[in-house]
Amino acid sequence: MILSKMSETGLQQASETGTPQIREKGRLMSASEIDRTLVRLAHQIVEKHNGGGNLGLVGIKRRGVPLAERIGKIIETIEKQPVEVGSLDIQFYRDDLSTSGPRPTVTPGAIGFDIADRDIILLDDVLYTGRTIRAALDALFDHGRPRSVRLLVLIDRGHRELPIEAQFVGRVVPTSSREIIEVKLSEVDGADQVLLVERVD
Ligand SMILES: O=P(O)(O)OC[C@H]1O[C@H](OP(=O)(O)OP(=O)(O)O)[C@H](O)[C@@H]1O
Ligand SMILES: O=c1cc[nH]c(=O)[nH]1
DSSP, rough: OOOOOOOGGGGHHHHHHTOOOEEEEEEEHHHHHHHHHHHHHHHHHHTTTOOOOTTTEEEEEETTTHHHHHHHHHHHHHSSHHHHHHHHOOOOOOOSOOSOOOOOOOOOTSSSSOOOOOOOEEEEEEEEEEEEEEEEHHHHHOOOSSSSEEEEEEEEEEOOOOOOSSSSSEEOOOOOOOOEEEEOHHHHHSSSEEEEEEOOO
């Protein structure tokens, strides 16, 4: 989500350029709170999957990927065995793209490991309408047939438009439709935090 943050005095000028403006309402999670939450989620995954020998973690680009890598390392430390970690690019599967063009070619192996018969955890930073996850499921099944698929998100902010729920949730944050969750991760954004911001258009 590309938005720009402005001072009050810059709002009028910015609204004339058509750029959506946002106002910060508060910090929901610090770096250490994110760390602790990921440790809890890793333990929940291991418990649910009896140790996780058949697990595969698939992060949705962009911020689902560092989440998958971090949780993979934590599980590896807990279980003392490596976990398959890969990434999924869903940009050609989004339902806001034109459907008139040819179906995009799926690159075999683009996830990074073979998902066939594995217990897959899909990971993303925010769950909102559920449309990203619907697209991710389409993309995933073009790569093979997993034994099971579960969903992990750092933040569930509600407002679902599809019958999609996460089995592993960092934090449920009830939001209004004007509000936006901004998850920042060091690998993408230079630092870790979760912010609640509000659209001021
Ligand atoms: O449940 P949904 O309504 O699909 O919203 C959730 C998605 O929105 C954000 O991605 P966004 O499309 O803003 O791209 P970004 O991750 O590159 O910021 C976020 O990373 C989730 O993937
Ligand atoms: O609030 C939201 C909604 C969708 N995606 C985000 O990253 N934040």
